[in-house]
Structures are given as C-alpha cells and as structure tokens.
Amino acid sequence: MAFGVALTIIVVWGVTGPIFKYSDTWQLVINTGTTIVTFLMVFLIQKSQNKDSKAIQLKLNELIAASRFASNRMVDIEDLSEAELDVLRKFYQKLADMAEADTDIHTSHSIDVAQRLHKHKKSVRMGISAGDTGSQE
Known part of the structure; x- marks a missing residue:
C-alpha cells in the first residue's frame, strides 16, 4: 500500500510538471518530500529491526534455557x-x-x-x- 501511495504521488508530481513549467519550486517539492519520507523511514526500519532483534534474542535465550548442556551464562549477553x-x-x-x-x-x-x-x-x-x-x- 505504501508503494502505491508513493507511486501515485510521483505520478501526480510528474503530471503537474508542465503546469508549473518544471520550475525550481516544483522540483523542490519532490526533493523535500522524499527527504522527509526517507528520514522517517530510517526510524521506522530501525524500530522494526530492534523488535526483530529482541525476538531473536528471546528465542535464543529459550533455546539456551531448554538445553541441558548449554551454558546459562549466554542468556542476556547482549548487555555485556x-x-x-x-x-x-x-x-x-x-x-x-x-x-x-x-x-x-x-x-x-x-x-x-x-x-x-x-x-x-x-x-x-x-x-x-x-x-x-x-x-x-
């Protein structure tokens, strides 16, 4: 859905080019918009990766705890x-x-x-x- 919205915005921007005579302001609108979206996406992706990392750490901790031969000192080593x-x-x-x-x-x-x-x-x-x-x- 996000891709569709982004594609629609770019198509609308491209179609409006002749109306605004491809002015500097017209170009600045898309440059500013893409910069803002990129900036926000970095935080969104980082939050998603942090969540995935926590889930993997919890799964590994469970495997360590369940294994009779594993060393319990490996649980929570990410804090070392x-x-x-x-x-x-x-x-x-x-x-x-x-x-x-x-x-x-x-x-x-x-x-x-x-x-x-x-x-x-x-x-x-x-x-x-x-x-x-x-x-x-």
Missing part, C-alpha cells in the same frame, strides 16, 4: 561490554579448536564442561591405546 564479549569469543575459539582436533564430529561441549570432557576423552583414549579395552567414552 565489548571487552567481555571479546573474552567470550576467545573461549568459543578455544572450544572450536578443541572440537576441530576431536575426531568425533557428534561431540558437543559447552564452555563450562568443555575442558573437563576433553580431558576425560583424552584419558579414555590413552587407556584404550594402552590396552585398556574395558573403558569406553
């Missing part, structure tokens, strides 16, 4: 400072490095238990490679 987010990113980079070194692609860790599970898996592998066939992951 840039430096705190960088620290978390480093933790996740380390977690990714550990997962990359792991041969089992189905293994998943949270920050809180990643190192403990990684050490456990290593010790189990060492036990198996040393001839201990009774222990399993």
